Amino acid sequence: MSLFYPRSEEEVSNIVKSCDKHKVPIVPYGGATSIEGHTLSPHGGVCIDMSLMKNVKALHVEDMDVVVESGIGWMELNEYLEPHGLFFPLDPGPGATIGGMCATRCSGSLAVRYGTMRDNVISLKVVLPSGDVVKTASRARKSAAGYDLTRLVIGSEGTLGVITEVTLRLQKIPQHSVVAMCNFPTIKDAADVSIATMLSGIQVSRLELMDEVQVRAVNVANDKNLPELPTLMFEFIGTEAYVREQTLIVQKIISEHRGSDFVFAEDPEAKKELWKIRKEALWACFAMEPEYEAMISDVCVPLSRLAELISCSKKELDASPLVCTVIAHAGDGNFHTVILFDPNQEDQKREAERLNNFMVHTALSMEGTCTGEHGVGTGKMKYLEKELGIEALKTMKRIKNALDPNNIMNPGKLIPPHVCF
């Protein structure tokens, strides 16, 4: 496998053109934080690592947008934006790059308020398999000018081209924010509060759920003493008065569902600390079983089904010999589990797969999706036909074939191998 570190769109184009000529597979490479096998290279070939292309090309404060090279990390970008009172509101794993986030249509805890990558990209520049460079849209906030090539590339996981430049929609850093936590006797109560909060019309900016096992992991890893019960974490933003009003409304909902009083974090350091804990939940799990690996599930269902999905998954997880934690972006109906297993023990690996499989099929039976935000890669290919039907997959394959006739772009990912047209 050859590794390239291009420094410009032109260099990317030259590499791709040459690979296309010689039919050499290409794996575009961002922060490699994805966990569904997106950056594997089952067919060998060339890896284009975008880490040297991380310039901010233009910041338009009045338009609240920024033009960046695709290799920049979202955390670096937010450091750059902070002095301007702006931020980019998607927060996947630390280390993820903007290009990778586009490729996988990522989201994270703020998606409940700001939407996913789909909603926050204005325009892309993409090197196609031919080496030609496409600009997908103008810099206007909205447009009805032809096929939505921006959205076609977002979520295409490097199978249609290499993203070199991204124009992102930014948000104002909120005047005021409050983080509040509360816990519940059962996870169903916590899920029900999530549903009731969304139905109330309140625009929370975050609504995260952790089960008691995940809270225990957080305690162990961070030397904390949080009550080891199903827990919701809220973030409310806006003017000070509006934040207070939202808090009161949600507090009332919580009290109707057997929840504890809110514990608040208001000073900036305390808030940062709390979200850091949530952000690092996965690492906290490893604190419990340092030698183990984690399988992370990622399903999403219509909100009304979330309580049911979590309840029946919990039953299965609690009955398993493996240590499993639950973390959900509950406001979106997006539900993760971290399943810890010993990679040296075949039966544990199989059990982790069985649990993951169980949750995917349960979600699909509830009109949900096999992947809320982690993408298809190689890990979820086997579920796509059940979710979307063969005609949708054939349509994807037709598009892939039209744009990449030599199948050089990240082959073996996203479209299941049995699909033909």
Place this chain on the structure above:
Amino acid sequence: MSLFYPRSEEEVSNIVKSCDKHKVPIVPYGGATSIEGHTLSPHGGVCIDMSLMKNVKALHVEDMDVVVESGIGWMELNEYLEPHGLFFPLDPGPGATIGGMCATRCSGSLAVRYGTMRDNVISLKVVLPSGDVVKTASRARKSAAGYDLTRLVIGSEGTLGVITEVTLRLQKIPQHSVVAMCNFPTIKDAADVSIATMLSGIQVSRLELMDEVQVRAVNVANDKNLPELPTLMFEFIGTEAYVREQTLIVQKIISEHRGSDFVFAEDPEAKKELWKIRKEALWACFAMEPEYEAMISDVCVPLSRLAELISCSKKELDASPLVCTVIAHAGDGNFHTVILFDPNQEDQKREAERLNNFMVHTALSMEGTCTGEHGVGTGKMKYLEKELGIEALKTMKRIKNALDPNNIMNPGKLIPPHVCF
């Protein structure tokens, strides 16, 4: 031209299959409120009128979504939803259907708060040119399961298939709302206030601009007595306290830009009346020149350029012998003009085209788009290459050819005829 009124997806599929076999062009037909020539049939063929497919198939109140057949009108749908405390937040011309709104990626005055059709559709069912039916996504709010076929079809203007079913994301009817108007000595002041309001981080739900000519038309048509000056109309939503807070913040911005005091509408009838006036602005123009036709421009630029675009357009419009009014969805940078002309006078027609052309090229020079929300149809094809470049158009053509090899779906629209690959 043969006309079909299918009653089911199966009937649509049979018509399409048969047309594909005999290479007969198809024009899918919704409310026909589009004004860029989308429903013309330059190649004859078959028109599939969706007006008999307007059932609500499922309402999921807890998930805040609804599954409808594509022929239903957005106004009918909102009547159906109102008793449930929900609404669908896009408001194009009265008469537009949900299917047509998907096909043209429409938006309207509420897009500043809720986004465009792109952001408010969860899933589609589409009859492809082969007659096969594709479901584009699950009913989950977010998903990373493969290519975004939903967004590919939204804005494809009937050139990729016939939309038969749409799952829409709904919104809670706001607890409280206030409509407020104010006027300004110059249109630049009004545009500057729009920019400053958006930058303040306040989430207005509507922010509409009318110039003094449009206000005059409104007065004539509705027997009103509004001050004939550049005018902004705001809508604020939320809890009562939050609405008051937003109003005060914007009032302060207005006073810093030479604006008048707010005139408020708070009771439901007064608010409805006011938005009705705005909604019927086009008809108000015809009240001034009943025998004339209207050319309606539709450009959109990054917000920071809006004041400049409007100012230089106004100069051109005011100098023209034709009567021209300005209406803008100012919060989005989306700017319309209504240009009235006598269809029997060739020079007037030419002048209207010259003005439209002037505004498109000015918008494109400001990194804007030739169509903010009306779509390409036949009217905007000639500008697409300048806006997006030939590589983007070739990519669109490749996709079109892959999915519709016989070019039966709405041929002659969206992709300029000179594009080949």
